[in-house]
Amino acid sequence: MKIGLHYANFTHPDWESTLEDRLTESVRVADQGGISLVTVMDHWFQMENLGGPSEPMLEGYTTLGYLAGITEQVRLSLLVTGTTYRYPGLLAKTVTTVDRLSRGRAMLGIGAAWYDREHLGLGVPFPSMSERFERLEETLQICRQMRSEDDGPYAGQHYRLEETVCVPPPVRGRVPVLIGGSGERKTLRLVAQYADACNLFGETAEVLAHKLDVLRGHCDAVGRDYDEIEKTVIGAGTASGAESRDEFLRRMEEYAALGVELVTLVPTGDDPVAWTHDLVENVAPALADL
Known part of the structure; x- marks a missing residue:
């Protein structure tokens, strides 16, 4: 990371x-x-x-x-x-x-x-x-x-x-x-359509997993390769x-497992x-x- x-x-x-x-x-x-x-x-x-x-x-x-x-x-x-x-x-x-x-x-x-x-x-x-x-x-x-x-x-x-x-x-x-931004209806749709990277707020791993699932859905809808997008927090x-x-590093391990790169x-x-x-x-x- x-x-x-x-x-x-x-x-x-x-x-x-x-x-x-x-x-x-x-x-x-x-x-x-x-x-x-x-x-x-x-x-x-x-x-x-x-x-x-x-x-x-x-x-x-x-x-x-x-x-x-x-x-x-x-x-x-x-x-x-x-x-x-x-x-x-x-x-x-x-x-x-x-x-x-x-x-x-x-x-x-x-x-x-x-x-x-x-x-x-x-x-x-x-x-x-x-x-x-x-x-x-x-x-x-x-x-x-x-x-x-x-x-x-x-x-x-x-x-x-x-x-x-x-x-x-x-x-x-x-x-x-x-x-x-992390807005599911507009912001993440624009990420899928136009961006090389997203920047999400550093929330729990569960919240981040949900946001990234939403982004993946928008990518599917517009024909974008989800893996092309750099995930940042x-x-x-x-x-x-x-x-x-140690607590911070454990949380970063959870982020990395979700595909967060930076x-x-x-x-x-x-x-x-x-x-x-x-x-x-x-x-x-x-x-x-x-």
Whole structure:
């Protein structure tokens, strides 16, 4: 099993003067220590459960562009882009730019968006949930077309593009797509139809087994090979939290038996650099054997 590092919290002691250094060093440790994926959030305001808008938050794609320049191996993505945050054509161009500058290490992590406060706070339209999912599907279609040989128009219900041009193209001809969320009727259907990877919440093995069965059913319905899709999980905790390291590893064994290939962990405590060192030295080797 592989590990992802999700750098979600910038509020550490003296963050006003150390935020950039802590982020830089944590990600360098992850890159040199064999972590498979580094992600940051796509938010303008910090989430309420991490302190809300008064706490620091960096813009996601600017951050990925910076991380592309200081890393060599790790994949880079937002977890996840909100479909309402950017026009789809501009999003495809932005992600492709990160891919070029990272020499082919970008992923497009995307979802339907949910944080209404930051939309209202900064004057960005926040449509209904049903419309957000409609826009998400059109965004996925546009991004797919912009990485193809078809640079002609796209006409959808919400977006109309006259030219789907994206030059230079992604390094490997395409940027892999990860769709975040566990919704059974819409989200997992979109995973089956458009994504290279899913990202589910780290719940019990029984809940994950059910979600993956739902995904398999959607794959069957659209004629997709279920095994083509990388199964990833976020929010699974760490051995430094409430559960012991042995309990954490037992839970990861259950995940691996279900076909989960990557677990993304969020640094905890006041020192993300030390946390990341512990991750690569003590957790990653044990998970690599699963």
